Amino acid sequence: MRTYSKSPLNYIGGKYRMLSTITKFFPRDIDTMYDLFAGGCDVCTNVVANKTHANDINHFVIGIYETFQQMDIDSLLQTIDSTIERWNLTMHDSDGFLQLRQHYNNTPFEERNPIELYALVCYSFNYQFRFNNQHDFNNPFGRNRSSFNATMRKNLIAFHGKIKNIQFSSKNFRELDLSFLSVGDFVYADPPYRITTASYNDGKRGFKGWSLEDDLILFDLLDCLNANGVKFALSNVVEHKGFENEELNQWMAKYAVHEVGCNYDNSNYQARNRNFITREVLVTNY
Numbered sequence: 001m002r003t004y005s006k007s008p009l010n011y012i013g014g015k016y017r018m019l020s021t022i023t024k025f026f027p028r029d030i031d032t033m034y035d036l037f038a039g040g041c042d043v044c045t046n047v048v049a050n051k052t053h054a055n056d057i058n059h060f061v062i063g064i065y066e067t068f069q070q071m072d073i074d075s076l077l078q079t080i081d082s083t084i085e086r087w088n089l090t091m092h093d094s095d096g097f098l099q100l101r102q103h104y105n106n107t108p109f110e111e112r113n114p115i116e117l118y119a120l121v122c123y124s125f126n127y128q129f130r131f132n133n134q135h136d137f138n139n140p141f142g143r144n145r146s147s148f149n150a151t152m153r154k155n156l157i158a159f160h161g162k163i164k165n166i167q168f169s170s171k172n173f174r175e176l177d178l179s180f181l182s183v184g185d186f187v188y189a190d191p192p193y194r195i196t197t198a199s200y201n202d203g204k205r206g207f208k209g210w211s212l213e214d215d216l217i218l219f220d221l222l223d224c225l226n227a228n229g230v231k232f233a234l235s236n237v238v239e240h241k242g243f244e245n246e247e248l249n250q251w252m253a254k255y256a257v258h259e260v261g262c263n264y265d266n267s268n269y270q271a272r273n274r275n276f277i278t279r280e281v282l283v284t285n286y
Contacts, residue, residue, distance in 0.1 A: 008156035010127035011040030059170035091147040105136040183229040
């Protein structure tokens, strides 16, 4: 059975646990892969392609990846360890975490250190990225749970070896020029799910929330890729706790739809109660 490497970031909505389910539907012999909403990069680092592009609107996370790329693994680990030591970061005492967070947020944007941000994430609640409307990091301390532990170190080492040749960008997907893609290329899209309420989609984390307009523009983009012979796969949620994405339902009818997840949270006593169902799909044009 194939094994998959995990991102050193616990990115909300990450696809690590679903990799074996969704990648079996991905094409083989990919020339260029383009991950439109890369997030933690769990998908693009576990797909074989001749060339890989990874984009995410969150320039903070892309800045971390680009910094990782620029350093050899020994220097990277040494820098992370020295940052942890300098700020006395532990999983039990919040003082060092709060001091580093204040230092990071008080630093001008152009001078902020991505390694310091990564260290903050490693010691924050659920290892999450969260920013306020002023783009200050505001995730709380992960007391007794979060740290740069042996597993995180192992994941980072494996991840570092896979991102060496990835081309990163940080743009709104609407601004991307994908005209260079053609037959033999593959685009994966895992956008925020409009009918869910994940923290990356609530508009309160320093980034614009996902709207119906965004859904429709993304559908048009995927239609254009299809017309140009480019294969794509879209992850999305078609039903969530009584809400349905009707526009997604209508659009995906012309493509292949694969059920990849159906969760009945809190409903063992009444599994057919649609108020508890979450249905995730993978839509492909091949």
